[in-house]
Amino acid sequence: MVHALEEIHRLLKPTGALIDIHPVAESSPIEIHQCGRIDLVGYLSIRQWCIDFQQADNALTEIAQRGLFAVEHQGVSNSLTYYASAAEMLTSLQESIDKFARDAQSAGEAAPHAEALAARAEELMRAAVSEAELIVHERTHISRLRPT
Amino acid sequence: MSFRIDPENNETRALFAVANFGGQHVLEIGCGDGRFTWRYAEKAERVTAIEPSAKQIALAREHLPNQLQGRIEFHNIAFEDFASASAPSAFDIVILSWSLC
Numbered sequence: 001m002v003h004a005l006e007e008i009h010r011l012l013k014p015t016g017a018l019i020d021i022h023p024v025a026e027s028s029p030i031e032i033h034q035c036g037r038i039d040l041v042g043y044l045s046i047r048q049w050c051i052d053f054q055q056a057d058n059a060l061t062e063i064a065q066r067g068l069f070a071v072e073h074q075g076v077s078n079s080l081t082y083y084a085s086a087a088e089m090l091t092s093l094q095e096s097i098d099k100f101a102r103d104a105q106s107a108g109e110a111a112p113h114a115e116a117l118a119a120r121a122e123e124l125m126r127a128a129v130s131e132a133e134l135i136v137h138e139r140t141h142i143s144r145l146r147p148t
Numbered sequence: 149m150s151f152r153i154d155p156e157n158n159e160t161r162a163l164f165a166v167a168n169f170g171g172q173h174v175l176e177i178g179c180g181d182g183r184f185t186w187r188y189a190e191k192a193e194r195v196t197a198i199e200p201s202a203k204q205i206a207l208a209r210e211h212l213p214n215q216l217q218g219r220i221e222f223h224n225i226a227f228e229d230f231a232s233a234s235a236p237s238a239f240d241i242v243i244l245s246w247s248l249c
Contacts, residue, residue, distance in 0.1 A: 007231040009240050011175065018168055020244040021159075021184075077162035079154035088151055098245070099180070099201075140159060144166040 001059040002066075003131075009068050012147050017062060020060060022053045024076060024139040030089075030117055034132040041121045042094070044085035044136065050100045050108035060085045060143060069145035076139055083134040088126060153183060160187045172240035178247025180206030185220060195220040196239070199228050226244050 008018055027043035063069050083089040093114040101107035125132050163207070169191035179185050179197035181204050191196045197220055199205045205224040212220065222231060227247075 003226060004231075007227070008177075008244075010236050011231060011234055011239050012242055013237045013240055016240045016242070017167060018244070020165070022244070022246050027245070044239045073166045075162060075166070077159045079159045080156065082152045082155065084150050094153060099204075109207050140162075142159075142166060 001031055001054060002062055005059060005063045006068065009147050010090055014147060016147060017072075018145040018147070020021070020056065020143045020145070023050075024054045024141055025050070025053050026139065028119065029137045030137070031129065031135050032121065033134050034128045035130050039124050041085055041124060041134070042117050044117065046100075048113070049097065049102065049106040057122065057141070060145070064145070067148055071143060071145050071147050073142075073144040075142050079138050079140065079144055081136045081138065084134070086122035086134060087119045089121060089136065090114060095117070157187075159184075163188060163189075167241055173238070173241060174241045175239040176243040176245055179208060179222070180204045180245070181218075182211060182222075184245050185245050186213055186216065187238065189216050191218055192219070194242075196223065197221070198223045198225050198227060200224070200226045 005018075012018065023046065025047050027045045028049070029043055030041040032039045032041060058071075060071070064071050081092070083092070092112070097107050097114060098108045101110060121134050125134065160178070163177045167188075169188050171193045174192045174195045176185055176195060176197045180201075182197065185195060185197050185208070197208065199208065199222070202224050205222050209222055
Protein backbone atom coordinates (compact mmCIF):
# COMPACT_ATOMS: atom_id res chain seq x y z
CA MET A 1 0.00 0.00 0.00
CA VAL A 2 2.79 2.40 0.93
CA HIS A 3 4.65 1.36 -2.25
CA ALA A 4 1.54 2.26 -4.26
CA LEU A 5 1.55 5.70 -2.64
CA GLU A 6 5.23 6.11 -3.56
CA GLU A 7 4.33 5.31 -7.17
CA ILE A 8 1.46 7.81 -7.07
CA HIS A 9 3.91 10.41 -5.80
CA ARG A 10 6.10 9.73 -8.84
CA LEU A 11 3.16 10.01 -11.26
CA LEU A 12 1.89 13.28 -9.80
CA LYS A 13 3.13 16.68 -10.91
CA PRO A 14 4.83 18.53 -8.03
CA THR A 15 1.86 20.90 -7.95
CA GLY A 16 -0.66 18.05 -8.08
CA ALA A 17 -2.97 16.50 -5.52
CA LEU A 18 -3.92 13.04 -4.33
CA ILE A 19 -7.59 12.56 -3.42
CA ASP A 20 -8.44 9.45 -1.41
CA ILE A 21 -12.04 8.36 -0.92
CA HIS A 22 -12.98 5.30 1.11
CA PRO A 23 -15.87 4.27 3.34
CA VAL A 24 -15.86 4.83 7.05
CA ALA A 25 -15.47 1.41 8.67
CA GLU A 26 -18.70 1.44 10.64
CA SER A 27 -22.18 -0.02 10.40
CA SER A 28 -24.50 1.70 7.95
CA PRO A 29 -28.16 2.08 8.86
CA ILE A 30 -30.77 0.84 6.41
CA GLU A 31 -34.17 2.50 6.68
CA ILE A 32 -37.59 2.58 5.12
CA HIS A 33 -39.12 6.00 4.68
CA GLN A 34 -42.82 6.51 4.07
CA CYS A 35 -44.99 9.55 4.71
CA GLY A 36 -42.49 11.12 7.07
CA ARG A 37 -42.12 7.90 9.06
CA ILE A 38 -38.78 6.10 9.32
CA ASP A 39 -38.50 2.39 10.12
CA LEU A 40 -35.08 0.92 10.82
CA VAL A 41 -34.44 -2.26 8.84
CA GLY A 42 -31.07 -2.91 10.45
CA TYR A 43 -27.39 -2.17 10.06
CA LEU A 44 -25.07 -3.23 7.29
CA SER A 45 -21.99 -4.34 9.22
CA ILE A 46 -19.29 -3.88 6.60
CA ARG A 47 -16.50 -4.22 9.18
CA GLN A 48 -17.26 -7.96 9.42
CA TRP A 49 -16.57 -8.76 5.78
CA CYS A 50 -15.17 -5.77 3.94
CA ILE A 51 -11.50 -5.24 3.18
CA ASP A 52 -9.89 -3.25 5.94
CA PHE A 53 -10.18 0.42 5.12
CA GLN A 54 -8.57 1.21 8.48
CA GLN A 55 -5.36 0.15 6.71
CA ALA A 56 -5.98 2.94 4.22
CA ASP A 57 -6.10 5.49 7.06
CA ASN A 58 -2.90 4.02 8.50
CA ALA A 59 -1.11 4.16 5.13
CA LEU A 60 -2.06 7.81 4.66
CA THR A 61 -0.73 8.60 8.13
CA GLU A 62 2.50 6.71 7.48
CA ILE A 63 3.10 8.37 4.12
CA ALA A 64 2.54 11.79 5.69
CA GLN A 65 4.96 10.94 8.50
CA ARG A 66 7.57 9.89 5.94
CA GLY A 67 7.25 13.28 4.27
CA LEU A 68 6.08 12.12 0.83
CA PHE A 69 2.71 13.81 1.12
CA ALA A 70 1.22 16.46 3.34
CA VAL A 71 -2.44 16.18 4.32
CA GLU A 72 -4.26 19.36 3.28
CA HIS A 73 -7.83 18.34 4.03
CA GLN A 74 -9.68 15.50 5.69
CA GLY A 75 -13.43 15.24 5.97
CA VAL A 76 -16.41 12.93 6.02
CA SER A 77 -19.26 12.93 3.55
CA ASN A 78 -22.70 11.40 4.17
CA SER A 79 -24.58 9.98 1.23
CA LEU A 80 -27.74 7.97 0.68
CA THR A 81 -28.64 5.29 -1.84
CA TYR A 82 -32.34 4.85 -2.64
CA TYR A 83 -33.71 1.48 -3.73
CA ALA A 84 -37.14 0.78 -5.16
CA SER A 85 -37.26 -2.74 -3.74
CA ALA A 86 -35.55 -5.09 -1.31
CA ALA A 87 -34.53 -7.33 -4.21
CA GLU A 88 -32.76 -4.43 -5.87
CA MET A 89 -30.91 -3.64 -2.65
CA LEU A 90 -29.90 -7.27 -2.23
CA THR A 91 -28.46 -7.42 -5.77
CA SER A 92 -26.45 -4.27 -5.08
CA LEU A 93 -25.22 -5.58 -1.71
CA GLN A 94 -24.18 -8.86 -3.33
CA GLU A 95 -22.18 -6.94 -5.94
CA SER A 96 -20.45 -4.98 -3.17
CA ILE A 97 -19.67 -8.20 -1.29
CA ASP A 98 -18.21 -9.74 -4.47
CA LYS A 99 -16.03 -6.69 -5.00
CA PHE A 100 -14.96 -5.75 -1.49
CA ALA A 101 -15.04 -8.90 0.65
CA ARG A 102 -11.71 -9.68 2.32
CA ASP A 103 -11.81 -13.28 1.14
CA ALA A 104 -14.17 -16.09 0.14
CA GLN A 105 -14.95 -16.96 3.76
CA SER A 106 -15.92 -13.37 4.60
CA ALA A 107 -18.04 -13.21 1.45
CA GLY A 108 -19.77 -16.45 2.46
CA GLU A 109 -20.53 -15.05 5.92
CA ALA A 110 -21.73 -11.71 4.55
CA ALA A 111 -24.23 -13.16 2.10
CA PRO A 112 -26.74 -14.43 4.74
CA HIS A 113 -26.41 -11.10 6.58
CA ALA A 114 -27.38 -9.24 3.38
CA GLU A 115 -30.20 -11.70 2.69
CA ALA A 116 -31.58 -11.25 6.22
CA LEU A 117 -31.56 -7.46 5.81
CA ALA A 118 -33.32 -7.75 2.46
CA ALA A 119 -35.95 -10.11 3.92
CA ARG A 120 -36.63 -7.68 6.77
CA ALA A 121 -36.83 -4.78 4.30
CA GLU A 122 -39.22 -6.75 2.11
CA GLU A 123 -41.45 -7.45 5.11
CA LEU A 124 -41.55 -3.79 6.15
CA MET A 125 -42.14 -2.57 2.59
CA ARG A 126 -45.01 -5.01 2.15
CA ALA A 127 -46.58 -3.65 5.33
CA ALA A 128 -46.18 -0.04 4.19
CA VAL A 129 -49.46 1.77 3.66
CA SER A 130 -48.06 4.08 0.99
CA GLU A 131 -45.13 4.11 -1.42
CA ALA A 132 -42.00 3.47 0.61
CA GLU A 133 -38.35 4.15 -0.13
CA LEU A 134 -35.56 1.88 0.99
CA ILE A 135 -32.50 3.90 1.95
CA VAL A 136 -28.96 2.85 2.79
CA HIS A 137 -26.75 5.38 4.52
CA GLU A 138 -23.05 5.54 3.80
CA ARG A 139 -20.26 7.67 5.20
CA THR A 140 -17.02 8.17 3.32
CA HIS A 141 -13.68 9.67 4.26
CA ILE A 142 -12.32 12.13 1.75
CA SER A 143 -8.72 13.34 2.00
CA ARG A 144 -6.63 15.67 -0.11
CA LEU A 145 -2.85 15.33 0.04
CA ARG A 146 -0.17 17.22 -1.81
CA PRO A 147 3.17 15.79 -2.77
CA THR A 148 6.06 17.30 -0.83
CA MET B 149 -31.10 -1.19 -11.91
CA SER B 150 -33.08 1.89 -11.03
CA PHE B 151 -31.53 2.72 -7.69
CA ARG B 152 -30.25 6.22 -7.11
CA ILE B 153 -26.88 6.79 -5.51
CA ASP B 154 -26.41 10.04 -3.65
CA PRO B 155 -29.02 12.05 -5.60
CA GLU B 156 -28.40 14.88 -3.13
CA ASN B 157 -24.82 15.02 -4.51
CA ASN B 158 -23.28 15.17 -1.04
CA GLU B 159 -20.25 13.13 -2.10
CA THR B 160 -19.79 15.19 -5.27
CA ARG B 161 -19.94 18.40 -3.27
CA ALA B 162 -17.36 17.02 -0.85
CA LEU B 163 -15.12 16.13 -3.79
CA PHE B 164 -15.43 19.55 -5.40
CA ALA B 165 -14.71 21.16 -2.04
CA VAL B 166 -11.25 19.59 -2.03
CA ALA B 167 -10.28 19.70 -5.72
CA ASN B 168 -10.66 22.02 -8.70
CA PHE B 169 -10.79 19.80 -11.78
CA GLY B 170 -10.76 22.60 -14.36
CA GLY B 171 -8.04 21.97 -16.97
CA GLN B 172 -6.64 19.04 -15.02
CA HIS B 173 -5.44 15.64 -16.21
CA VAL B 174 -6.87 13.17 -13.72
CA LEU B 175 -5.89 9.58 -13.00
CA GLU B 176 -8.60 7.59 -11.22
CA ILE B 177 -7.36 4.34 -9.70
CA GLY B 178 -10.11 1.75 -9.24
CA CYS B 179 -12.82 3.43 -11.30
CA GLY B 180 -15.10 0.36 -11.11
CA ASP B 181 -18.13 0.76 -13.34
CA GLY B 182 -17.49 4.50 -13.71
CA ARG B 183 -20.35 5.75 -11.55
CA PHE B 184 -18.01 8.01 -9.58
CA THR B 185 -16.03 9.05 -12.67
CA TRP B 186 -19.10 10.56 -14.33
CA ARG B 187 -19.50 12.95 -11.41
CA TYR B 188 -16.36 14.98 -12.03
CA ALA B 189 -15.18 14.07 -15.56
CA GLU B 190 -17.07 16.87 -17.26
CA LYS B 191 -15.04 19.42 -15.32
CA ALA B 192 -11.66 17.80 -16.03
CA GLU B 193 -9.57 18.33 -19.14
CA ARG B 194 -8.91 14.62 -19.45
CA VAL B 195 -9.43 11.51 -17.32
CA THR B 196 -7.44 8.28 -17.35
CA ALA B 197 -9.47 5.69 -15.45
CA ILE B 198 -7.96 2.32 -14.56
CA GLU B 199 -9.61 -0.77 -13.11
CA PRO B 200 -8.30 -4.33 -12.71
CA SER B 201 -11.73 -5.96 -13.14
CA ALA B 202 -12.57 -6.65 -16.81
CA LYS B 203 -16.26 -6.92 -15.92
CA GLN B 204 -16.33 -3.52 -14.21
CA ILE B 205 -14.40 -1.72 -16.96
CA ALA B 206 -16.76 -3.21 -19.57
CA LEU B 207 -19.70 -1.74 -17.63
CA ALA B 208 -17.93 1.62 -17.48
CA ARG B 209 -17.34 1.64 -21.24
CA GLU B 210 -20.92 0.55 -21.89
CA HIS B 211 -22.46 3.26 -19.71
CA LEU B 212 -20.15 6.11 -20.64
CA PRO B 213 -22.42 9.16 -21.07
CA ASN B 214 -22.34 10.67 -24.58
CA GLN B 215 -21.16 14.05 -23.37
CA LEU B 216 -18.04 12.42 -21.89
CA GLN B 217 -17.01 10.57 -25.06
CA GLY B 218 -13.40 11.39 -25.89
CA ARG B 219 -12.69 12.82 -22.45
CA ILE B 220 -12.14 9.56 -20.57
CA GLU B 221 -9.67 6.78 -21.41
CA PHE B 222 -10.39 3.45 -19.72
CA HIS B 223 -7.68 0.88 -19.10
CA ASN B 224 -8.28 -2.63 -17.79
CA ILE B 225 -5.04 -2.87 -15.85
CA ALA B 226 -3.69 -3.21 -12.32
CA PHE B 227 -2.16 -0.07 -10.87
CA GLU B 228 1.32 -1.61 -10.49
CA ASP B 229 1.43 -2.41 -14.22
CA PHE B 230 0.03 0.96 -15.20
CA ALA B 231 2.52 2.81 -12.99
CA SER B 232 5.54 0.90 -14.27
CA ALA B 233 4.61 1.87 -17.85
CA SER B 234 3.86 5.53 -17.07
CA ALA B 235 6.09 8.58 -17.23
CA PRO B 236 6.70 10.59 -14.04
CA SER B 237 4.79 13.80 -13.30
CA ALA B 238 2.05 12.92 -15.80
CA PHE B 239 -1.02 13.80 -13.73
CA ASP B 240 -2.42 16.84 -11.95
CA ILE B 241 -4.81 14.86 -9.75
CA VAL B 242 -4.84 11.22 -8.70
CA ILE B 243 -8.06 9.82 -7.22
CA LEU B 244 -8.05 6.67 -5.15
CA SER B 245 -11.68 5.60 -5.20
CA TRP B 246 -12.17 2.85 -2.60
CA SER B 247 -8.87 1.40 -3.75
CA LEU B 248 -6.29 2.25 -1.09
CA CYS B 249 -6.16 -1.08 0.67
